[in-house]
Amino acid sequence: MWRRVVSCSTSAQFQAVGSCRSSPSLNLTRRFLISSASTPSTPPPFQRSPNLSSPASGLKKVEDIMPIATGHEREELQAELQGRDILEVNHPVGPFGTKEAPAIVKSYYDRRIVGCPGVEGEDEHDVVWFWLEKGKPHECPVCSQYFKLEVVGPGGPPDGHH
Amino acid sequence: MIESQRHSYHLVDPSPWPISGSLGALATTVGGVMYMHPFQGGATLLSLGLIFILYTMFVWWRDVLRESTLEGHHTKAVQLGLRYGFIPFIVSEVMFLFAFFRASSHSSLAPTVEIGGIWPPKGIGVLDPREIPFLNTPILLSSGAAVTWAHHAILAGKEKRAVYALVATVSLALVFTGFQGMEYYQAPFTISDSIYGSTFFLATGFHGFHVIIGTLFLIICGIRQYLGHLTKEHHVGFEAAAWYWHFVDVVRLFPFVSIYWWGGI
Numbered sequence: 001m002w003r004r005v006v007s008c009s010t011s012a013q014f015q016a017v018g019s020c021r022s023s024p025s026l027n028l029t030r031r032f033l034i035s036s037a038s039t040p041s042t043p044p045p046f047q048r049s050p051n052l053s054s055p056a057s058g059l060k061k062v063e064d065i066m067p068i069a070t071g072h073e074r075e076e077l078q079a080e081l082q083g084r085d086i087l088e089v090n091h092p093v094g095p096f097g098t099k100e101a102p103a104i105v106k107s108y109y110d111r112r113i114v115g116c117p118g119v120e121g122e123d124e125h126d127v128v129w130f131w132l133e134k135g136k137p138h139e140c141p142v143c144s145q146y147f148k149l150e151v152v153g154p155g156g157p158p159d160g161h162h
Numbered sequence: 163m164i165e166s167q168r169h170s171y172h173l174v175d176p177s178p179w180p181i182s183g184s185l186g187a188l189a190t191t192v193g194g195v196m197y198m199h200p201f202q203g204g205a206t207l208l209s210l211g212l213i214f215i216l217y218t219m220f221v222w223w224r225d226v227l228r229e230s231t232l233e234g235h236h237t238k239a240v241q242l243g244l245r246y247g248f249i250p251f252i253v254s255e256v257m258f259l260f261a262f263f264r265a266s267s268h269s270s271l272a273p274t275v276e277i278g279g280i281w282p283p284k285g286i287g288v289l290d291p292r293e294i295p296f297l298n299t300p301i302l303l304s305s306g307a308a309v310t311w312a313h314h315a316i317l318a319g320k321e322k323r324a325v326y327a328l329v330a331t332v333s334l335a336l337v338f339t340g341f342q343g344m345e346y347y348q349a350p351f352t353i354s355d356s357i358y359g360s361t362f363f364l365a366t367g368f369h370g371f372h373v374i375i376g377t378l379f380l381i382i383c384g385i386r387q388y389l390g391h392l393t394k395e396h397h398v399g400f401e402a403a404a405w406y407w408h409f410v411d412v413v414r415l416f417p418f419v420s421i422y423w424w425g426g427i
Contacts, residue, residue, distance in 0.1 A: 046245045066395045071234020073396070076170060087170065108168065 097146040102137055108153025116140040170239040179222040186214030231391045241398045248402045252409050259413055266361040277356050286358045287350035288426035294345045295422040298338050305334035306411040309404045317394050328384035335377040342370050365417050376410045379403040
């Protein structure tokens with residue numbers, strides 16, 4: 001399931017991949033997929049979302065919610081409280097990629113698997129998967145969407161770091 | 163997550179407990195067969211196997227507690243996966259018990275000529291359902307209410323009350339088990355007494371075994387709650403124990419109605 005981040009107002013705004021299809025004013029924007037898991041926007045069954053609305057006085061700290069949190073759980077909670085998505089690398093957002101303004105896909109390493117589902121609505125096609133490499137922008141063979149990799153991490157080969 | 167693993171799942175470290183559990187299971191099964199047939203050493207192997215399995219359970223789940231509460235590996239995604247996984251486990255247990263209740267119905271709905279063509283079979287002195295069974299059923303149901311009380315206490319952050327509620331739940335469960343055991347001891351029929359005895363003791367016996375497992379699970383939850391492991395945001399272990407307990411609770415109603423009550427008429 002993919003999360004859709006729909007910004008308000010004009011059609012020039014970004015739109016990420018989502019599971020729901022309809023979007024009244026933004027039906028011309030395109031989207032692209034990253035081959036990794038992401039969290040759905042509505043909580044699935046059996047998952048309780050913590051009430052993280054900050055009090056009027058200021059930002060809540062992890063200690064207010066769950067003092068004994070540690071490790072990854074703590075990281076996750078902290079990011080949620082700060083309102084940032086800890087795995088935002090996996091949720092790219094943007095308009096249709098062209099040669100002049102390619103769709104930017106972030107990656108920690110020098111190459112990443114990317115899937116292109118085409119244009120939102122009528123022009124979407126079966127997902128085409130490919131390796132996107134640093135310095136080698138890729139064009140989707142079906143809809144010609146243009147992708148470029150942006151390395152935001154240590155770089156190097158993705159399988160050479162264990 | 164960002165720097166260290168870049169996903170929110172838990173890839174566990176290598177562990178010896180799966181293989182040790184398997185070896186324990188091997189010893190238990192082989193020892194069990196040896197014990198039930200005329201082979202020497204069966205009883206020893208069986209007991210060794212069972213002890214080994216219990217030891218593996220202890221250390222395996224201790225590792226899970228360490229990884230989750232003490233190391234923080236159980237993110238929201240992991241918690242969800244655990245919940246989603248525990249439900250099919252409970253369903254599998256339901257299937258298991260269903261088989262024994264079906265066996266009981268199979269024999270009781272069309273009693274064969276060997277037992278007199280009637281149910282209960284000729285000569286079986288059935289237990290009066292209005293006595294101990296009728297007491298035990300509400301005891302178990304109250305313990306189900308107590309575990310819900312405990313859950314609400316945990317959600318409200320009332321940690322002491324949650325411990326008391328769990329103590330209440332476990333006490334009721336132990337009383338139930340005690341009464342069942344006493345009934346077993348005083349029953350006028352045994353497991354060897356025709357198909358009635360077999361189905362009765364197997365169905366109620368396995369249910370009782372699951373009650374004991376559930377009680378142990380709840381005791382562990384009580385200890386953890388006392389130690390402060392369970393928070394109102396994160397208490398998957400307790401939820402699993404509570405679900406298991408409700409399953410045990412509901413299952414009790416089936417033998418009560420079909421075996422004790424209807425089966426004794």
